Amino acid sequence: MNQQHSASDTAYEKIRDAIFEEKYERGEKLTEVKLAEELGVSRTPVRDAMRKLEEEGLIKDKRVINPTIKDLMNTFDVRMLLEGFAVRQAARYMGPDRIEGLQRCVETGKQGTTEEIMEANKEFHDIIVRASNNDVLIDTIERMQSVIFLFRRTVVYHQRPRLIEEHEAILEAIQNHEEDQAESLMKSHLKKDLDFSIHSW
Amino acid sequence: MNQQHSASDTAYEKIRDAIFEEKYERGEKLTEVKLAEELGVSRTPVRDAMRKLEEEGLIKDKRVINPTIKDLMNTFDVRMLLEGFAVRQAARYMGPDRIEGLQRCVETGKQGTTEEIMEANKEFHDIIVRASNNDVLIDTIERMQSVIFLFRRTVVYHQRPRLIEEHEAILEAIQNHEEDQAESLMKSHLKKDLDFSIHSW
DNA sequence: AATTATAAAATTGTGTACAATTGTTTTTGT
DNA sequence: ACAAAAACAATTGTACACAATTTTATAATT
Numbered sequence: 314m315n316q317q318h319s320a321s322d323t324a325y326e327k328i329r330d331a332i333f334e335e336k337y338e339r340g341e342k343l344t345e346v347k348l349a350e351e352l353g354v355s356r357t358p359v360r361d362a363m364r365k366l367e368e369e370g371l372i373k374d375k376r377v378i379n380p381t382i383k384d385l386m387n388t389f390d391v392r393m394l395l396e397g398f399a400v401r402q403a404a405r406y407m408g409p410d411r412i413e414g415l416q417r418c419v420e421t422g423k424q425g426t427t428e429e430i431m432e433a434n435k436e437f438h439d440i441i442v443r444a445s446n447n448d449v450l451i452d453t454i455e456r457m458q459s460v461i462f463l464f465r466r467t468v469v470y471h472q473r474p475r476l477i478e479e480h481e482a483i484l485e486a487i488q489n490h491e492e493d494q495a496e497s498l499m500k501s502h503l504k505k506d507l508d509f510s511i512h513s514w
Numbered sequence: 515m516n517q518q519h520s521a522s523d524t525a526y527e528k529i530r531d532a533i534f535e536e537k538y539e540r541g542e543k544l545t546e547v548k549l550a551e552e553l554g555v556s557r558t559p560v561r562d563a564m565r566k567l568e569e570e571g572l573i574k575d576k577r578v579i580n581p582t583i584k585d586l587m588n589t590f591d592v593r594m595l596l597e598g599f600a601v602r603q604a605a606r607y608m609g610p611d612r613i614e615g616l617q618r619c620v621e622t623g624k625q626g627t628t629e630e631i632m633e634a635n636k637e638f639h640d641i642i643v644r645a646s647n648n649d650v651l652i653d654t655i656e657r658m659q660s661v662i663f664l665f666r667r668t669v670v671y672h673q674r675p676r677l678i679e680e681h682e683a684i685l686e687a688i689q690n691h692e693e694d695q696a697e698s699l700m701k702s703h704l705k706k707d708l709d710f711s712i713h714s715w
Numbered sequence: 716a717a718t719t720a721t722a723a724a725a726t727t728g729t730g731t732a733c734a735a736t737t738g739t740t741t742t743t744g745t
Numbered sequence: 746a747c748a749a750a751a752a753c754a755a756t757t758g759t760a761c762a763c764a765a766t767t768t769t770a771t772a773a774t775t
């Protein structure tokens with residue numbers, strides 16, 4: 314059923330995770346041969362992986378990105394636009410399955426482990442994004458995920474206050490079909506994430 | 515100064531242009547060896563090119579895209595969000611160089627050849643997008659350009675009425691620092707492009 | 716000592732062979 | 746004639762060799 318991972322895919326995942334775990338420092342030059350040796354594959358799949366990582370913005374000019382505050386703000390400005398739009402569609406109509414999904418995310422946010430909370434936080438936003446029913450929008454946010462993840466670790470590991478309550482309020486607006494309210498809440502929610510990320514930078 | 519084109523770059527351009535010129539039909543399967551032979555290079559640069567084209571959405575699953583009306587609408591929804599935001603920043607402040615650039619685009623739109631008009635049309639939007647001063651937003655729209663271009667041919671070759679007048683109105687709003695007006699005009703401008711594209715589909 | 720020129724090394728780009736996979740036809744059995 | 750199986754063909758994935766380019770180190774000139 315599930316096609317097995319190719320060497321390119323595993324190379325991609327390993328390099329990506331190594332960047333997340335800061336095994337490779339910010340700004341470090343990544344060379345194909347070095348990575349190929351470390352992963353025990355040839356340069357070809359490594360090249361594929363690096364191209365994908367460049368696409369996602371995790372690598373730039375063969376170097377691990379070292380995002381500035383401005384990059385962070387730019388990313389969030391785009392997120393606010395896209396997720397603000399998405400949550401409007403969600404408020405217009407969202408099926409019971411997805412509503413339940415959001416409720417579960419809130420639950421986990423209240424009583425899960427740190428790792429579970431991070432996952433639930435991401436899933437909450439993912440469900441709303443998918444509710445946009447716009448593949449272009451979905452793909453665009455998907456591509457931003459890696460960079461966002463780099464920042465989200467900060468936010469959740471430091472346990473930003475009121476995060477779950479805000480999710481709850483957004484969910485309520487969705488259930489009540491309050492589009493304006495949902496968009497407004499989502500944007501201020503993301504704005505707080507941004508501010509929190511900047512201050513704990 | 516200008517680094518010369520690599521085989522990957524020229525392969526990318528040639529395949530892309532061939533798709534634009536419909537030398538390859540919508541939905542046609544593109545195989546690496548066939549393209550490599552046609553371009554007189556090995557598979558390696560062709561693979562690079564195809565990956566980039568997939569990234570841009572011109573190829574999907576090794577096939578030339580055959581976009582649906584929904585794809586078109588999705589693309590424009592995202593465009594409206596991003597360019598609406600960009601034109602706000604432009605209206606807040608835009609330097610004299612860029613203002614002049616926009617004016618030249620309007621001029622060309624009035625009295626240029628069809629090909630020049632197309633170029634000026636794109637440049638008009640590009641200048642505004644760049645004025646957002648947000649690299650994430652710029653890159654995102656940049657990536658959408660190929661698909662947009664596929665549609666824009668339709669719009670300009672059929673000479674949509676009032677297109678230049680709308681550009682002029684947007685420019686005026688920018689010069690008068692009317693953010694709300696600029697955003698509103700840009701969104702309705704794009705909406706008309708969308709409707710026109712759909713009807714001449 | 717600083718700057719330019721030259722050589723060496725490292726890195727990336729490209730071609731090509733072969734392996735693995737996928738897709739297509741042919742064969743076989745009922 | 747149809748379904749299943751086997752053989753074959755086509756396509757993509759991966760490794761590796763070599764070329765082209767870029768970077769770094771070394772030498773030469775003022």
